[in-house]
Amino acid sequence: MALFVYTCLSYLVLPFGVAFHLLFVWRRAEFRQGFWQRYGWLPQKQHQPVLVHASSVGELNAIAPLITAIISDLKLPVLVTTTSVTGQTRCQQLFSDNERVSCGYLPVDIGLANWLMLRRVKPRAVLLVETELWPNLIATCAAKKIPTLLVNGRMSARSAKAYARWPWLVGPMLQKLTHLLVQDQTTAQRFLELGAQTASVSVLGSLKYDLVIEDSELNNLGALVNYSVPSGLCWVCGSTRSGEEVSLLRAWAQLPEPVEGTLVLVPRHPQRFEEVADLCQQSGLPWLKYSQLKSQLNQANGIETDVDVDTYNAHPRRVLLIDTMGLLMHFYHRADVVFVGGSLADTGGHNPLEAAALGKPVLMGPNCFNFTQVCDQLEQVQGLRVTTKASLLADITELLTNPQLRSSMGAAGAALVNKERGALKRHLSILEETLEQALNQ
Incomplete structure (x- = not known):
C-alpha cells in the first residue's frame, strides 16, 4: 500500500518534473544529453551487466575501484548510471578506454x-552507492528477483531523521534489499x-580508503598544472559551495606578507563558475580562469590568444579559478594545503x-x-584540522608558514588511508557470493 501511494504521487508530479526537465534542457545545453x-x-551496449548507480562525482570516485574489480x-x-551531468563526465573520464564499461543516466523513479x-x-545485479535509495527501483528489482545491494552505505544522523518521517515507505524498501554493505557500525544501527x-x-x-590514484592520470596534465601555478605555495580549495569562497578569498588576502603563491578555487558545480568569477573580481586580487591560462599556453605553442598573464604571474598572492x-x-597533487569544501557551508562536507591519500x-x-x-x-x-570562519585565517597561516x-x-x-584499506575485497566477496546464489536459483 505504501509503495502504491508513493507511485501514485510520483505519476502525479511527473508532468511537472518533465516540464522542469525541459526548462533545464532549454536553458543549459549540458542537460540535453541522455x-x-x-x-x-538506456543503452544496450553490454550483455547482462552489473548495474552500478553512483549519483555524482564523489560517489563515482569512491566506487571506481569496485567497478574495476568487477x-x-x-x-x-x-x-554505470549517474544522476548528475558532472557524474556522467567523470564516468567518461574514468572508463572511456574500457569497452566493458558503459555509462548512462538513471531514470526517474517511476515504475x-x-x-x-x-x-x-x-x-x-544492481548496486546502489552510499544513500541512493529509490523505492520503485528497489521494488521492481525485487519483483524480478534481481539481487539489489547497497554498497559503501552511509547514513548521517540528519538523513536518518529525514527517512524516519516515512517509516511506512522506508522500512519495506530496506527489507527488499538483498544486502546493505555499510561503512561503520553507527550507520548499520x-x-x-x-x-x-x-x-x-x-x-x-x-x-573510499581503497581509492587508486594513477600516476599517469595525474601526470598527463602536469605541465599545464605547473604553468597555472608557477611558483610559491599552493592552497587548493576543492569542491567549494556557495558562501565559502568569500571566506577563503578574504583569508588569502589577509595572510602575512611572507606567504606567496596561488589560491586555487575549484567549485563543486559548473553552474557556479561565473558566480565565483564575480567573487574573484570583487576580491581585488589578481586572478585568472584555468581556461584562460590554457589559452595562454596555446599561444606559446603558436595559437594566438588575447590573454595577458604577466600581472598574474608577477603578483605574490594570485588566485586561480578552475572552470573545467x-x-x-x-x-590536489600540486597543493601544499587542501581545504575540502561543503564544510564551512552547511552541506555536510x-x-x-x-x-x-596524496x-x-x-x-x-x-x-x-x-x-x-x-x-x-x-x-x-592529526591528518586533518577542523577550522571555522573565525579561525580560518589563523589556521591557514600556521599551515602555510x-x-x-x-x-x-x-x-x-x-x-591512515593505507591502514584502512580492505573494504574492496570484502565487498567483492559478498557480491560474488550473491551472484552465484542468484545463478543457482
Whole structure:
C-alpha cells in the first residue's frame, strides 16, 4: 500500500518534473544529453551487466575501484548510471578506454521507467552507492528477483531523521534489499532502526580508503598544472559551495606578507563558475580562469590568444579559478594545503581522503556530517584540522608558514588511508557470493 501511494504521487508530479526537465534542457545545453535515458531508454551496449548507480562525482570516485574489480576479477561487464551531468563526465573520464564499461543516466523513479530500463539492460545485479535509495527501483528489482545491494552505505544522523518521517515507505524498501554493505557500525544501527533486516546488514568499512590514484592520470596534465601555478605555495580549495569562497578569498588576502603563491578555487558545480568569477573580481586580487591560462599556453605553442598573464604571474598572492571539470585530483597533487569544501557551508562536507591519500594536510569546516567517521579518524591521527570562519585565517597561516607541520599532517593522513584499506575485497566477496546464489536459483 505504501509503495502504491508513493507511485501514485510520483505519476502525479511527473508532468511537472518533465516540464522542469525541459526548462533545464532549454536553458543549459549540458542537460540535453541522455534525455530519453532519464525515462528508461538506456543503452544496450553490454550483455547482462552489473548495474552500478553512483549519483555524482564523489560517489563515482569512491566506487571506481569496485567497478574495476568487477571487470577484472569477476569478468563481468558494468553499466554505470549517474544522476548528475558532472557524474556522467567523470564516468567518461574514468572508463572511456574500457569497452566493458558503459555509462548512462538513471531514470526517474517511476515504475514504467524502471521496468523499461530493466527490460532493456537485463542486469545481473544492481548496486546502489552510499544513500541512493529509490523505492520503485528497489521494488521492481525485487519483483524480478534481481539481487539489489547497497554498497559503501552511509547514513548521517540528519538523513536518518529525514527517512524516519516515512517509516511506512522506508522500512519495506530496506527489507527488499538483498544486502546493505555499510561503512561503520553507527550507520548499520541507523539502518536497523529504520527497518532493515539484521541478517542483510554487514559492516565492511569504507571503499573510499581503497581509492587508486594513477600516476599517469595525474601526470598527463602536469605541465599545464605547473604553468597555472608557477611558483610559491599552493592552497587548493576543492569542491567549494556557495558562501565559502568569500571566506577563503578574504583569508588569502589577509595572510602575512611572507606567504606567496596561488589560491586555487575549484567549485563543486559548473553552474557556479561565473558566480565565483564575480567573487574573484570583487576580491581585488589578481586572478585568472584555468581556461584562460590554457589559452595562454596555446599561444606559446603558436595559437594566438588575447590573454595577458604577466600581472598574474608577477603578483605574490594570485588566485586561480578552475572552470573545467575533472581537474581536482591534478591540483590536489600540486597543493601544499587542501581545504575540502561543503564544510564551512552547511552541506555536510566532501571526501577528504582524496587529498589525504596524496599526503596533503587537510583543512575542513565544522559541518562534516557526510563524512563523520572519516573526518574523526583523520583528526585523531592529526591528518586533518577542523577550522571555522573565525579561525580560518589563523589556521591557514600556521599551515602555510610551517612546513614541518604540513609534512607531519600529510604523512599521518596517508598512513591512515593505507591502514584502512580492505573494504574492496570484502565487498567483492559478498557480491560474488550473491551472484552465484542468484545463478543457482
